[in-house]
Amino acid sequence: MNNPSMVNLPFVYAFLLKTKRQWQWMIGVGVLICIILYAILAFPNAHAPNRLLVIPKGCTRYQLKSKLENEGHIKNGTIFLWATYLLRYYPENRPGQYKIMAHMDNWQMIRMLRGGMQHPVKLTFATAANKASLIDQLVRPIGITKAPLWALLNDAEKLSAYGFTPENVLTMFIPDTYEIYWTITAEQLISKIHLAYQRFWHTIRLNKAKKIGLSPTDVSILASIVQAETNDPQEAAKIAGVYLNRLKRHMPLQSDPMLIYALKEKQCGIKRVLQQDTYMDSPYNSYRRKGLPPGPIGLPSMAMIDAVLNYIPHDYLFFSAKEDWSGLHYFARSYTAHLKNAYKYRKALNKLKIMR
Structure with missing residues (x-):
């Protein structure tokens, strides 16, 4: 009688051989899948150097792919697109500005973008x-x-x-x-x-504003007027002193930049204020209205705000631009002296035929 175990050996051998081939095929496929996944997700895809990327609202995967390619952020847009599908990333959910670091792979990029880790x-x-x-x-x-x-x-x-x-x-x-x-x-x-x-507006600045009798808003409004008169920090503090002297005496500020600001609402290119302009009805006409206007005539810089807070005390009530176009000014205590200074500047304007 034959041994059953001996009879089944060829069958067992064939089964094991077939199973070995299946395992080899499965391992081969697994390795191939790993290579493909590595190529899609882990292979560096970002260009050097670091770049800023803005993803607008409503941006789709295909739009983002094109943007990344056109702006030179990545090497291969198609592989990046496959990665968005694999990782279920939807750029429309996370708009913003992001920083693409040099040599980032798709996994790193998408993890950052999907997490909304924006760059300020x-x-x-x-x-x-x-x-x-x-x-x-x-x-x-x-x-x-x-x-x-x-x-x-x-x-x-x-x-x-x-x-x-x-x-x-x-x-x-x-x-x-x-x-x-x-x-x-x-x-x-x-x-x-x-x-x-x-x-x-910390305590020190607030105390300085209180000392000159102005609110922080008033200081900024006055600073905007001073800024329109000069770019020189030292003169700014001196001009601020003139305006503060006028405010204390309840005199009209008579500021040409304020009037020009009002006139620009109606016409552009104004370089010279005429006598007829001083009759216009406007809260920014400081020839007819006393005190500060309801708002600034521009955005004052920190330096100009501090120039008002640290103004130079003096007894000048008038100032006029110098005729040498240096941007500097004459200062006067009396109206008579001011008229002489102003005449020099008007004469310079006439010489250059600046009539408006």
Whole structure:
């Protein structure tokens, strides 16, 4: 009688051989899949050097792929697109500004983008002629559109919570560099600006403002007028002293930049104020109205605000630009002396045929 175990050996051998081939095939397929996954997810795909990427709102996978390719962020857009499908990444869910580091792989990039790990935007503004000019600067590097910001800066009720009005809200914006996220909202931006405003107006500055009898808003309004008169820091403190002397004596400020600001609402390119202009009806006509205007005539710099707070005490009541176009001024105590100085400047304007 034959041994059963001996009879089944060929069958067992064939089964093991078949199983070995299957395992070899499965291992081969597994290795191939690992290679493909490595190529898609782990192979460095970002160009050097580091680059900033802005993903706009509503951006799709295909739009992001094209943006990454066109702006030179990655080496292979198709592989990146496959990675977005594998990792179920939807760029429309996480707009913003991101920093693509050199030699990042797709896994690292998508993990950062999907997690919303944004790189801060440096928002810088130094000056602005009015709210429209300021808004243009604010929206340029971030994702806010003009409409909501314009609406907020003209909303009396919302601005009152910060202690400002639509007319003087420009004084809340202290020129500096701010770090914010691209996805910041208009309300969040105003809150951040207000916090910076409160830090700027610390106890020392508040005490100086109180000493000269002005609120922080009034100081900034006066600083905007001084800034329109001169760029020289030392003269700014002297001119601030003239205006403060006039305010104390309840005299009209008689500021040409204020009148030009009012006139520019109707016409552009004004370089010279005429006698007829002093009769216009405007809260910014300081020839007819006493005191400070309801708002600034521009965005004053920190230096100009400090020039007002640290003004040079003197007894001058008048000043006039010098005829040498140096940007400097003559100062006078009497109106008679002022008229002589002003005549020199008018004569220089006439010589250059600057009539308006």
